[in-house]
Amino acid sequence: MIAHHLPILQIIIPLMSAPICLVLRHARIAWVLSLAVSWICLVISVSLLVKVLDGGAISYELGDWAAPWGIEYHIDTLNAFVLVIVTAVGAVVMLYAKASVEAEVPEERRYLFYTMLMLCLTGLLGITITGDAFNLFVFLEISSLSSYVLISMGRDRRALTAAYRYLILGTVGATFYIIGVGLMYMMTGTLNFADLATLIPSVADTRTIQVALGFLTVGLCLKLALFPLHMWLPNAYVYAPSAVTVFLASTATKVAVYALIRVIFTIFGAVDILDIVQVRNLLMTMAIIAMFFGSIVAIYQMNVKRMLAYSSIAQIGYMILGVSLDTLTGVAAGIIHLFNHAMMKGSLFMALGAVIYQIGSVHLDDMAGLGRKMPLTMAAFVVGGLSLIGVPLTVGFISKWYLIQAVLERGWWPIAIIIITTSLLAVIYVWRVVEIIYFRAPSGAAAVATEAPVSLVVPTWILIGATLYFGIDATTTLDVAIAAARALIGGGS
Amino acid sequence: MIFEFAAGAVIIAMCLVLYRAVKGPTVYDRILAVNTFGTLTVIIIAVHGFLVGRPKFLDLALVYALINFIGTIAISKFVAFSGLGYPSEDEEKGDI
Amino acid sequence: MELVGLLNYWIVIVLMMTGFYIVISHGNLVKKIVGLNVFQVSVFLLYITMGKVHGGTAPILEEGIALYSNPLPHVLILTAIVVGVATTALGLALVVRISDAYGTIEDDEIDAMENND
Amino acid sequence: MIILALMGFMAVIGIAMARIRDLFAVVILGGIFSLLGAAVYVILDAVDVGFTEAAVGAGISTVLLLGTLALTTSEEKVTPESRSLVSIVAVIVTGAVLVYGTLDMPRYGDPTAPINHHVAPRYLEKSGDEVGLPNVVTSVLASYRGYDTLGETFVIFTAAVGVLAILGRSRRQPKRKRMKARKG
C-alpha cells in the first residue's frame, strides 16, 4: 500500500511540510520538522532506488488518469539516482543548517527560511521525478522562486542583486524552456516524456522540432550555468547564506543537468536529430571552454567561495562533456560525476560555511593559518580539494577516470589531454588555499578562531566520508550510473 | 454585419486613444487614455460575444470593467500621493 | 499564399522579441521586470494561438456545438500566468530592497558600487 | 481581423514601452498591453485565460509595479549604446530562429494539426462523462492535470511567503527607526 504510493510521498511530504512550517511560526520547530522530513525523504528515495534496481521502472499515475491525459511520475534508474543525490544532500544540509542559519539569518525570518528550503527541496525533487514536460516547468519554478528568496537572505547587500540577476536569467531560461515545450507540443500534441519519445521521430525533420530542441537546450543551460550562460552563478553562490550555498551548489545545477539529459536522451533519444542540429558538438565545445574558463578564473579569485563557484562552472563542464560524448561510458561518467560533484562541492562549501561561522569571512588573506586553528574543518576542506583535483582514493578520481576512458574510447585523445590540463589547473587553485591555511601565520580574526561547533563539523565529515567511501569502493555508484546510462543510450525511455 | 461595423468603429477609436496613451504628454493624459481604452475593450469583448454567436461570457466584461476601475484609482492615488497606502507610523503591523 | 496562416505567429514572435529586448538591453531593474512580463505574455499568446481552431468556440460544452478550440493550452497557460505573476511579485520585492540598500535601481550604478565594495 | 488589429496595437505598445523612459508611463502602457492580451485570449476562445490575464496582468501586476515605483523612483536613466547593439543582435538572432521554426508549423487554426488529434480530443469528448462538468478547462485544470494546478498553487504560495521574507517587517523592529525613515 505505502510502497505503491512512495513516488508521490517523496514529493508530497516535503511539500505539505512547508505550509505547516509557515503556520507554526517558530524557528526551532520548523527546523525539527524540516530535518525529520528531509530524512524521511532520504529513506523514501533510497527505497525507490532499490525498488527500481530490482523491478525496473516505476510509473505512478496522478489522479488515476492514464499517462498522456493525466500527469505521470516515471522513475527509472537515472531519476531514482538523482533523487537519492538530492535527498541525501538535503538531509545533511538540514543537519548543518541549524547552527549556520542561526548565525546568518535574523531570528524572525528563520521559519520562513525553512519554509523556503522545504519548497526548494520539493521543487528539485519534483523536477527529477516527473514524467511530464509541463509539470517539470511548474516544479522548476517552485524551486527557482524559493532559491531566489533563499539567496536574497544573505547578509551582504550584494545578495539582493545576485538574487535579482538570477531571477531575471532564471526566468528567461524557464521561458525559453516553455517556448521549446510549446513547439514540441505543437508538433506532437502531447506533453508526456515517453509519449513524446515515440512521436518525435515522425516529425524529427521539421524545422519546428529543431528549433524546439534549441530552445529547450538554451533554457536548461541557463539553469545549469553552462559557460556563456553562467553569469548568475558566482555571485549567487558567494552571497547566499552558507547552508543555501551548500544546498544549491550540490543539487540545483545537478537537477538541471538531469533535465537536460532527460531532454536529449529520452525525448530526442530515438532520433539522430542531435547530428542535424549539432547540439552535441555545441555542448561539447561549450563544456570544454567552461572547463578552461572556470578553472582559470578560479585561480585568480581571492574569495574562496567565489573560487569554488568558478570551479563549479568547470565541473559542470565535465558533466556536460560526459553527456555530450553520447557513449555508454561517457554518459555514465557524466552521471557519476553528478553524484561525486554533489558530495565534494557540498563538503567544500560546508567547510567554508564553518569558516564563515567562526571568522566571518572567506577571503583568502583572512583564512591564513586556519589549518591549525580549525584542524577538522580544514582537513575536510583539503580532502574535498583533493577530490576536486581528482586524486586517487577520492570520488573525483573515479569520475575523471571514467571520463578520460570514455574520451579515449572515441579516440579523441586531445580532449583527454584537456581534461588532465584542467585538473592541473585545479591543483593550482586548491594549492593556493592549502598553502595559505597551513603555511602562514594566522592574523586577525583567524588568530583567535577555534574549531567550529560539532553540528557544523559532523555534516561536513559525513559528506567527506561519502567522498572517500565512494572513492575507494565505487562499485555501487558505478553500477547504478552504468545501468542508468544503458537505459538512456538504449534509445527511447 | 452590424457587429462587425461596431467592432471596426471601436477599433478605430482604440487606435486614436492609443495614440493619446503613447503620446502623453502628461501622466494624466495617459491615465485618461488607459481608462477609456479599458472601456473600449469591454465593448469589444461584449460585441465579439455577439459576433461569434456565443454571448454567454459577459462575466469577463465585468472583470475588465472592475480591473479598469481599480487600476485607474490606484494610478490616480499613486500620482496624487506617490504611494499606495498610508502606513501609519505608530502602529505595530507584524507582517512577518 | 500559404504563409498567411503563419502571420499570427510572426506577430507573436515580434512581441516576444520586444519583451526579450527590453529585458536584456535595459539597465533599469523595474523595466527589466516589465519586459519580462511582455515576454511572458507573448509566449502565452503563442500557446493560445496554437490552440485556436477555425470555426471552433470556447471549450465550454453546450448542446448543439460540435467544434471547440483545444482546451489543453488554456490550462497550461493558466498555470503559466500564475507563475508569471509570482515571479513579478518576487522580482519587484527584490527591487524594492535593492533600492533601499543601494539608493538606485540602475544596473550600471549598482555595478559601480559593487566594484567599490 | 480583430485579432490582427489588437495584436498590432500590442506591438505598437511594446515598442513604445521599449523607448519611453518614464517608468510610470511604461507601467501604464504595460497595463494596456496586458488588457489587450486578455482581449486577444478571449477572441481566441480562451475565455478562462482572458479572465485570469485581465485580473492578474492588468490588475495585480500593474498595482504591484506602481507600488514598486512608489517605493523607488520613476525615471529611467539612459542605457549605453554598446549594450543595446549587442542586445539587438541577440534579439534578431533569436527571432530569426523562431521564425525559421514557424515555417514547418501547422497553419493557424488548422483543425487537422497534431495538437488537436492526440491528447485534447479525449478531454472534449469524454470529460462530460468522466468528470461531468461543462467547462472542459476546469475539468482538465482540476482533475486531469490537477497536479499541475497543485504546483501552481504552491508557486503562488511560494511567492507570497517569499515577498514576506524579503520585504516583510518584523514586529519586533523598533518603531522609531521606521518613523524617522518615513519623515526623512
Place this chain on the structure above:
Amino acid sequence: MVAVVDILSWACIVLGAGFCLIGALGLVRLPVVFARMHGAGIIDTLGVGLIFIGLMFHAGFSLILAKLILVLLFILFTSPTATHALARAALRGGVDPLATDPTEELPSPNSNKGAASSKT
C-alpha cells in the same frame, strides 16, 4: 415587431459606435487633460450606453440581458468616479485647468520629461 427591434438595435449600435469615434477624436484633439476628459466622458456614457442598449435588444429577455445591464451599470458607476479621482489628482498635481495651448509643457511632479523617446 422583430423588424422594429432590429432597427432600434441597429440604430443604437450605430449611434453608439459613432459616439465612441467622436469621443476618441476628442481625446486626441482637445488641448489639455481636463478638456480631454469630456471626450472620455462621451465614450463612457453615450458610447458604451448606446452600444450596450443595442446589444440588449439583440439579447432579448435572458440571463445575457441581466449581465449586460450589470456591466453597463458598473461602468456608469465607476467611470465618472475614476475620472473624478483623476481630475482631483491632476488638479493636485498642478495641471492648470485654464491652460489652452496644447504645446505648453505643464509642470507637474510626475510629468514625463523623458517622454521624448531616446534612440535606443
Place this chain on the structure above:
Amino acid sequence: MSHLVILRIVSKFLIPFIFIFALYVQWHGDFGPGGGFQAGVIFSSGFILYALIFGVSLTRQAAPAWLTRAALAIGVLLYSGVGVAGMVMGGNFLSYSVLADEPTHGQHLGILLVELGVGITVAAAMITIFLTFAGKDR
C-alpha cells in the same frame, strides 16, 4: 484619498458586490469561465480597492497578518489534503473518483474542494503581497 467623499461612497457601495462577484466566479467556474484562481484574485482586488481608498492600516484590521498567513497555508493544505484523501480512500494521489460512491460525484466534490483551496490561497497570497508592498515605508 480618504477625504474624497465620492470615491469613498462609490467604493463602499461596490466592495460588497465585488465579493459577491468573486463568490459567483468561484462557484460558477464549473459551468462558465472562472474558477478558484480568478475568484481569489477578484476577492483580493476588493481588499486592494479598500486599501487604496481607506488606507493600509484599516485593511490590516479586516485582514490581519495572522489571518492571511493562516489562509495561505489552509488553502494549499486543503488542496493537498484532498489529494491525500484520495490516497487514503484507495485511489492514487489526487484521484477524486474514489471520494464518493459514484465517480462523477467524487469528481464534483473533489473539484469543488480543490478550487476552494486554490481560491483561498490565491486570495490570501494576493492580499499579503499587496499589503506588504503598500505597507512598506519609503
